Amino acid sequence: MSWGRYPPLPQRARAANWCGGLPALLASAAKEKGSTLAHGEGRSYGDSCLAASGEVIAMRRLDRFLDADWSSGVLRAEAGTTLADILAVAVPRGWFLPVTPGTKFVTLGGAIANDVHGKNHHRRGTFGRHVRRFGLLRSDRGRLVCAPDAEPALFAATIGGLGLTGLIEWAEIQLMPIASSHVDGLAVRFGDLGEFFALSAELDERHEFCVSWVDCAARGKTAGRGVYMAGDFASDGPRAVENRRRPGVPLTPPVSLVNAWSLRAFNAIYWRKASAKRRYVRGGYDPFFYPLDALPNWNRIYGIKGFQQYQALIPDAEARAGVQALLDAIARSGKGSFLAVLKRCGGDASPGLLSFPRPGVTLALDFPHSGHLEDALFPRLDAIVHEAGGRLYPAKDAHMKGEDFRRAYPDWEKLAALRDPLLLSHFWKRVAQ
């Protein structure tokens, strides 16, 4: 299953243990199933990480480091290596991921295939911008090394290519130097979207990391309120690997624990707890970047039906009105999640063909799955996004209509042409075929 536990499409996995065994796995998948897909940690929310054939190649055991130059911060590792694995060796040596998403439990291959972004997108763009080269195994062409100057078309198509252009066997990335693993954070609440845009305009360029929490349940006068957070790595302090882990969610409740009541109550308390004045705190990187990693299996709180994440990007010109309209529609529905994230993306273009971020503002939040979502709420939100010239994030998606995808990602045909004929996901089948 994917991270959203929806759609419930059963998958069988064949485990890859060594890169040398991958050609044989591809050959047997071709013979028995006709198609397959590489699967990492399964942290994509929707169906982009699920094979159309129901048979994936589990890459997680390909988690060996290949080499590292700690003087220049260049690291090469097999594709199943997780960002957590990388941090464990890099942080004590004074290096950090140049770009990190909100969880460290994703694989290197997955980070490339989804061209993930993080709190510093306005400074450093997407993960793909820091990939120097990678090994790609294709069913039709065998082993290739892709880089900006070698197989450039496949290099671009694979970054954000949803795992469809071949199996990423290994990748070489450029890390970012840090003096300390502590982060100097800043938090301040805002009363409406106008204040958010003012804060973002003032502070984004001053800080490496910026993100905001927004109260998606707030309506009327309180609509658009939230908490703006920024941070920078401290210039002194320890360089310590962090790994907070609490017991986690032990089982999946029959119904979602997130509902209209719990949502309003939690969000109101959270907003009130935040400081109205700018508050500065120094802390570890783990709670700053990966708050939810401390709660294993948090995705279970949405119950057995699972949830869907909705992440949209609204271009700068329409950002204010577009985000306002999205939040209004969501608040009226009474649905949503404790964690709703607002973030301004910068102008650094990704080398990836189907990379999601563009200059603008992205809003992401989760919804417990129900029939109502796809019948009523999502069509309304999709219309707003379409109107504003925005787009949805394939890595998070389980509902996007094919025509919306093809319009928002005009380069999809180039990816279709470069797709490995043996690799096919439910997502790609849904939107491109």
Next chain:
Amino acid sequence: MKRILIVGATSAIAMACARLWAAEGARFFLAARDAEKLAALAGDLRVRGADVASFQMDANDVAAHAGMIEQAFQAWQGLDIALIAHGTLPDQSACERDAALTLREFSTNGLSAIALLTSLANRFERQQGGALAVITSVAGDRGRPSNYVYGSAKAAVSVFCEGLRARLSRAGVALTDIRPGFVATPMTQGLPLPKRLTATPEAVAKRIVAGIARKADVLYAPFFWFPIMLAIRCIPGALFKRMKL
């Protein structure tokens, strides 16, 4: 920094142990059959901060043992730990039809380990210290119709260890007999293992590394196999032969 020899270093449990040791700071001498896998593992451990030397060898090639052990002792001027971790999971029904295959599997899982222990024991005895460890199996505790070739080979190693341990203890050398239960590794891939009883190589490795450090004699991994196997060993033979195991 611990100086560690691992035979069968590319097995999943051995690799997981090596990573834990590497995190503490270690110098490795790795022996395994497949040069490509060996190189990949060596690279991984180097990035994790370890020093690594490696040696390509088939454990069944007993003639090669002496040279390998010699090099291992020379590489880092002595050894603190030697872990014997190689093995296969024989196809029991194929073994039943083929005596030569049975002996081959017995050699891989039993005799080759006994040969290595014999040579290593003498070196460690002379060194007057260090820890030997060998991965056997809970399958060696009782012969079951479904895999008694594997089980009896591991049982031979376990009994060999029991005697050798007593001898080595006089020289201050520890010998740990590691008996894992079901572990999700390439060796057991495709087997219908009971999910609740199946451990990850990482969990088993944690217990092994801690067990070797405290010089445990017999180490069931995970721990819950100790009471399970205690109970299974108590089942009378007359009843045991009628059970489907």
